Amino acid sequence: MTDLEPRPAEVVPHDPNAVLSPAALDRLDRSIPENTKTAYRRQARDFVAWCEERGRDTLPASAQTLADYVSHLCDLDRAPSTIEQAIATIRVAHREAGHDGKPDTRAALRILKTHKRDRAEAGKRKKKAPPVTLTALRAIIDATDPTTLAGRRDRVMVVLGFAMMARRSELAALRIEDVTFTDDGLTILIRKSKTDQDAEGAEVNIPHGVHPDTDPVRVVRAWLDRLQAADGPLLRRINRWDQLQPGGMSGAAINERVRALAIRAGLPNGADFTAHGLRAGGPTEAAKAGQPVSFIADHGRWSKTSPQVLEYIRPVDKWRDNPMRGIGL
Template sequence: MASALVPVAEPADYVPANPDTVLSEGTRERLERSVPANTKRAYGRQWSQFTDWCDETGRSPLPATPQTLAEYVSHLADLDRAPSTIEQATAAIRTAHRVAGHRGQPETDGALAVLKVHRRDRAEAGKRKRKAPPVTLTPLRAMIDATDPEALAGKRNRALLVLGFALMARRSELAALRVGDVRFTDDGLTVLIRSSKTDQDAIGAKVNIPVGVHPATDPIRVVRAWLDALAQRQVTTGPLLRRINRWGHLQEGGMSGAAVNEAVQRLAAAAGLDGAEDFTAHGLRAGGPTEAAKAGHPTSFIAEHGRWSKSSPQVLEYIRPVEKWRDNPMRGIGL
């Protein structure tokens, strides 16, 4: 699937009938990199599963008929796949068709109707969309307390937690941070987010983080302690959040998004949080806006700080639970 996103290169001695259809190697490489790696992996996995199913059932994967897509969605429903997983599978199949020149195929009306019934069946069975709990200030401080402030890994994990929360960062954004992206100012800290999910053109965004009030979670103290630890080891450039082995030794290269997620999960378990197994790095991104809403900050400022698209309803999912308590119509009526 990943390779299908870019036309296959022709043999070196191939002479095209139409030179206007030729792509250079450099152009192919840029087209390949234009698709986020995570998307290519996820879509590639979904496409592979779909083609395997088509082989087993004697159906054609490309071009697939609307009936084939509806049957496949029904198959995934039989396996009780989450609706979000089925949506991703459908998107991968349609992307493969578009890249192969079959635009608008296959039609999705039948598949969407099957998915709608699957959602209703899951709701009636008491199954709801699983959400990672937000890492609000209380669990954040518990996770910070579970780190060793004198150990190298402890300094890094504190920086990871506090930056994830204060930046309202995606784990991919944390993994992409470089040492040079951090600048201290009189007012606090400015962090450059070079690119993000809503900034695929890599225009970049500078996020300001003010000085904190608690030493253990003050972004300036925490990040400075980590940068000082790196500088002591002659690391002044490159990835900000570095790999550390089991013996506490700094390694070459930065943490991946998956490693960031695993670190948060380990810290949640170490802190003894209720439902620790459900905490993920996404909880840091959710915790920031939740606490900001509690403090009464405008939704537009929260959305801009967290680099949400102006049309994205996602930030409201974090803010509405706060508003439902703060602006509850039963509050103050004399019950």
């Protein structure tokens, strides 16, 4: 086999109970986020190429083939999360091809466990994007030029990303008509998100800020006044000559823009900043201000069972509730 597609099946009499309509197939395909499909396709291509070089079968693959492939990824020092995704990709391909339970992953997972231990002993830790705290946010704002289209758009991007605790996909999907000005601030409609699988939508309320340059209401109004548009993407593409381009920014473009702004602002390790830092910075600062975890989780649209929000809050708690504080050292 040269790919992870199932082998052609023998021709059998048509069974109307065993087929899906084109519309159903389309909806099934669209139920998987595009970035997830892209990652899975990349993982599948890499596995196929590795197998072809070594004359191994890809479907069904043996337990030894999977274990050797995982060991190969370890040799490349791939992140454990990347290797876990590769294993999941191969398992899904086998299940969809009718090879349930194959390949056996036990040896592969033991190799991955060893890889994690080796990385820990070498001082390598899971890399996390630094949170964009209020200090970092203001430095980024200072690095923008509000007299330009790009500068005003960038202010909206980082301020809303922080205040909404937004995923980059949520920022990229925002439309002008999703923004409502109220007496209390802004109400932002998020049409769908990672934890909203049924696309019921959610509204995020953002109060007025106290600093003109980071007040969400002011920065959004300044951008819309300059944009002069009633609908369409909120975060627009702008070329190097500060000219509007058709369409909105992608999640990847937002990520790269945040990194570029962090570097321009002179933040320590500026190249490590990403759009995720905006989502992490909001709960970090809210926890410092004493906001309850339940309020933070609800505002950031985290699943009630997700431990992720605690990952942002624990560093704050470790300082605020440190047992060495106030003991007379």
